[in-house]
Amino acid sequence: VVRGADGQPVAGAEVVALARRPFAPGERGLRDEVLERATTDGDGRFKIRVADDFATWFADRVVTVRASAPGLAPASVPVRMGARGDVELRLTGGAVLS
Numbered sequence: 001v002v003r004g005a006d007g008q009p010v011a012g013a014e015v016v017a018l019a020r021r022p023f024a025p026g027e028r029g030l031r032d033e034v035l036e037r038a039t040t041d042g043d044g045r046f047k048i049r050v051a052d053d054f055a056t057w058f059a060d061r062v063v064t065v066r067a068s069a070p071g072l073a074p075a076s077v078p079v080r081m082g083a084r085g086d087v088e089l090r091l092t093g094g095a096v097l098s
Contacts, residue, residue: 002044002067005092009044013069013091017048017079019056020064035063052081067091 002013018032035054038046050063061081068074072091079087 001086002040002046002069002089002091004072005090007090009040009042010067010069010072010091011040011042011044013040013044013046013067013072014038015040015046015048015065015067015089017050018064018066018076019050019054019062021055032064040067050081065089 002010002015004010015038017035017037019035021031021033033054035050036048038048040046046067048065052061054063056062062078063081064076065079065087066074066076067089069091071094073094075089075091077087077089
């Protein structure tokens with residue numbers, strides 16, 4: 001579930017599951033690949049299914065779940081593959097960077 005700073009559900013938030021992918025020949029820097037996307041419902045809930053065979057160099061199969069919504073700062077949380085239970089992300093007020 002995605003909640004705002006006040007604890008209320010955030011409807012329409014974009015949620016993505018990211019995995020750190022291995023370097024390809026000639027590449028530099030770290031890259032995260034979007035494995036799956038979802039949008040929260042009216043109760044701030046989302047469901048993402050990620051296949052366990054994605055390419056990564058982390059042995060413990062971790063994905064990063066990131067949520068964002070207009071006017072709010074994004075939030076992320078690491079989730080170990082095979083973990084059971086709900087994931088909760090809390091978004092706070094955002095600030096414009098210039």
